[in-house]
Amino acid sequence: MKWFKLIQFSFSRLQQPVSAAPLATFRMLFGLMMFAGTLRFWLNGWIDDLYVKPHFYFSYMGFEWVHPLGGTGMHVLFIIIAVASLLVAAGLWYRISIITFFLSFTYVELIDATNYLNHYYFISLIGFLLIWLPAGGFFSLDTYFNPKLRITKVPLWMIGIIRLQIGLVYFFAGLAKLNTDWMLHAIPMKIWLPAKSHLPIIGQFMYTNWIAYLFSWFGAGYDLLIAFFLINRKTRPMAYLVVLGFHIATAVFFPSIGMFPYVMMVSSLIFFGSATHLNILQLLSRSRTYSFTLMPKLNTSFLKWMLGIYFLIQLVVPLRFLLYPGHLFWYEEGYRFSWRVMLMEKSGNTFFYVKEPSTGKTYEVDNSKFLTPLQDKMMSTQPDLILRYAHYLATVYQQRGLIKPAVYADCYVALNGERSRPFVDTTVNLAAQSLSWKHYNWVLPYKSNEK
Amino acid sequence: MISKKIRLSGSVIILSMAVFIACSKKSGSVDSKPTENGFDKGAMLVNYADNLIIPAYTTLQQQLGQLETAVNTFISSPTAANQQGLKPIFKNAYLQFEHVSVDQLGPAEKVLFTNFFNTFPTDNAVIDGNISRGTYDLTLNSSINQQGFPALDYVLFGSNALQNLNGNRAANTKKYILDVLAHMKALNTDVLDKWKNSYRAEFTGNTKSDAGSPIAFMINQFAFEMDQLKGPRIGWPYGKQSGGVQYPQNTEGYSAGISVALAVENLTSLKSMFNGNGSGKGMSDYLVALNKQQLSTDVIKQFDVTINSLKTIPDPLSTALINNKAQIDAAYREVQILLTLIKTDVASATGVRITYQDTDGD
Structure with a gap:
């Protein structure tokens, strides 16, 4: 009462x-x-x-x-x-x-x-x-x-x-x-x-x-x-x-x-x-x-x-x-819009490869042709942005005449002063992965025992 | 009763603003040189200015003078033998340029030094047109791919060079060569003078690491040069970007056939920039002061591995692209590892953002 x-x-x-x-x-x-x-x-x-x-x-x-x-x-x-x-x-x-x-x-x-x-x-x-x-x-x-x-x-x-x-x-x-x-x-x-x-x-x-x-x-x-x-x-x-x-x-x-x-x-x-x-x-x-x-x-x-x-x-x-498994700072799933201000030191660099399955030809992407340095930097540490860019690359290379281009990323990220490590599964065709609010399985785990 | 509170908070606001302004003004001066942890960033920058950057421009100045003399000898009697005699002098000067390539900050950045000196591949059709017309403006930013070492390489050593210097285009060709050289000398003199007269003080006095500071600029330039090595110097001519279609004529120093030598020199000079020429006052030592001993060692090791790997590729690169794929693939992998170390690990450890541009962040 x-x-x-x-x-x-x-x-x-x-x-x-x-x-x-x-x-x-x-x-x-x-x-x-x-x-x-x-x-x-x-x-x-x-x-x-x-x-x-x-x-x-x-x-x-x-x-x-x-x-x-x-x-x-x-x-x-x-x-x-x-x-x-x-x-x-x-x-x-x-x-x-x-x-x-x-x-x-x-x-x-x-x-x-x-x-x-x-x-x-x-x-x-x-x-x-x-x-x-x-x-x-x-x-x-x-x-x-x-x-x-x-x-x-x-x-x-x-x-x-x-x-x-x-x-x-x-x-x-x-x-x-x-x-x-x-x-x-x-x-x-x-x-x-x-x-x-x-x-x-x-x-x-x-x-x-x-x-x-x-x-x-x-x-x-x-x-x-x-x-x-x-x-x-x-x-x-x-x-x-x-x-x-x-x-x-x-x-x-x-x-x-x-x-x-x-x-x-x-x-x-x-x-x-x-x-x-x-x-x-x-x-x-x-x-x-x-x-x-x-x-x-x-x-x-x-x-x-x-x-x-x-x-x-x-x-x-x-x-x-x-609601997401794994290390928040690594996956950044649920990171934005949450008042995480100046919370971590994270940097990375990403190499993208576009492959044409029918010919086996590989085209390495010069990110500076498509992104500003700032976009490149931000994209390299955030899975949803990596995926969006991969999808964009797929459309660009399709317009250039590639048939069903597959997009692979080789990405390295250093988090909070630790040494850089691989961030994305290099065997996954990102063009075939969909954007969603679900956990991204193609991001490599931060620690080996992590989901 | 209210006004008391207001007066209190008002005076507090004014007081803190005053402190803030006083502090921000003072930060411009250099009188406090923190040497905690045994590392002095100011001394590191002095080392860079006095032992690496200024001497590199000074040597380039001398080399350009020697090149000019040798070029004059050659164009006054353009024979195949004289052309061969010119080549080592041209090579020396081009190699020396690789030492200042990374220094694109301060006065060099203002005049786009590296862009005017070394934009390759050149636009040969436009160069030919310039020569035929005899009118051109080499100071325009749009003309960066018509001049510098790549243009000299083409006009002095290209397959038509001797023919052009002896035929009815000879006078115009000679004039173009001398004009390109003169512009290079003028740019280098300008940058060197600015370093000596004013920029040295500005450079050594700014120990900040935020966007636009010398330290941030240098690390950004390391990353940029690594990108250049991976892309334009090796990867793009090799066909990495184009599904295996090669562009041998797009290599650096294509006509003189010195691409690998240039790449090795570029990376070697990058290494001495990274370790401050082994003086104990370089970025590698700054990393040690930041408790990143292992990273510092690993980066230097990777520099050596990559340089040695590059050295296994024989010049000219344009033919090695076909005959020495295994060596190129191996070197390319090492370049990629070194690039990641610099762009991600070193940048992260020093708190420098690789953006080449200034915006807010959080």
Whole structure:
């Protein structure tokens, strides 16, 4: 009975009206950050490098209909993302802007699986959640032009779901680190940190073991616990300090992770209470204080069902790896979309051979003719991408006149600082293997006694 | 009560940003040289610059000068005997190029040095056209397959070389040869000067390993040269890519018949780049400092095995493609093993990404 009451209490607490200010600041910061990120992507020339120049794109299963739109098309698409980001930040035509942002950003991410990054996935998810939240009803141009749209309060759960989403990211990232390599051997930190010995002051410690353990254990502890400390009002300011410290450190140590630290630093502000957010907004415009209560009118039963299913998926997807046999890092079955960030050091190289059974002729493939170096690198360690490429090769060589071409791969992968070993069964014709969510039997086992 | 909290977190944000900015600024300087574990990456880079890279360009500069003298002698009296006399000098210069082939970083990368010096096979039809017209622009990126050592090889030693240098195309042919040589000399002088004047400091002062850093660049270049050895130098002419159909005329140094010598020199110089010329200040020693002693030993061993295996193939490679298949197959297997060691094991151990391009990752 006690538990029941507690749950009942929590549910009623979630309905409690709170200021809409956190949603508004979150909307603005998110929009501005997405604009900056899009601009950076463009200026780095990555639109051309990743979405125009490649000859072949690694589709996601079920999203084979997503294609790059050509040089002009891709640039227009990025302009759409940039403009939508600014409109979201300004809160102008909010619902349309956020839907546009979500669809265009996600479309780009679905073009090529070799570009998968956890924080892109995170941005897509946040974009999706924001569609359903009335984040444009407070401190926005929409309400400036049409005060009827104004709201001042939202039920607590509307801010709670963003906090929950961030909490899930951290918690699953922490869970993923609880493996023997990370915790007991401090790998991959032991591999990555010596490369950072150029840093001033701390650089000299980078070859030592204790620093690798410190980074590993602190990283795991941080990910597992930070959301709880952020949720608790008493520990929140201190916890946010740690968020800043941690992510600035990751940005300094691992500059190649790009926007990720900034995304997390900015997003975590949502954990602060409405008072803090109101103060931030007042810095921008002093005149606005609302003493009245305006709640959004919503079809809440639909939203509750939808969000319930959404979060169920968010819980299940990162755990789906449990259904697969074998070493997760080796097979990577159930690896993506699971908040495994900078978790392992894995590299490989693959030689492909196309054989024509009727003539016995073998054609070795020059991967650089079909893939960018980045695609080649990503493909070489991920079975589903190897298979997709093998299928592509089969069609290409068939067009070149080969009859029923068979595709074989000779692949070597080094995982977490160990020596490279054969990854793919060289006797299996990959052209005849189908893409599926089933366990891939043609990937050689990590250990000989493994299934 | 709220503003207190805000002020606190606000000042915290500003403070940490300040620390962050201060730190990132400092990281550009070289005053801290960590020598923990007895290894100094800065000293390794100094060794590369002063004992390997700059001397290699300097020697190439001298060799190009000698080649120019010898070429002038030959084209002033283009006889078969003089052609034979030119060949060893041409070979020496080409062999010396193999020592800088891997150094395509910094100033060399900016001017696409290796591409202009050694894109093979050449487009002989276009070269012939250039010579007939007498007009061409060798500075264009699209002209990389009309110049460099492969073009000299064709124009000086190709089957029509003597005929062209003595017939009615003689004047234009001679001019083309000298123009190609002049462009090579100019490129090499430019790169060597930049190394001496400014890039050396930039190179030795950057001990990072992320994309674009000298260490990452070098390991990426090792992998690239291995890919070249496996593909264009041996595998593609041998017919690996084409179901056994061979392309002997696509070998490196085809007309002079020195392909195997060039491949051996390339790999030998790659080995001395890997072990820092045995000075104790090379990538192989860096691997030891990273507790990868076994890998370091294995890679050096595989270098030796592969070099010896290549040496069993007789020049010219164009005929060996038919007569010495067993040796080529054996060498090809060793090249593939070495390639995997460098591209996968060494890259992984040093935390360097083999991408030749810069993007975000996680």
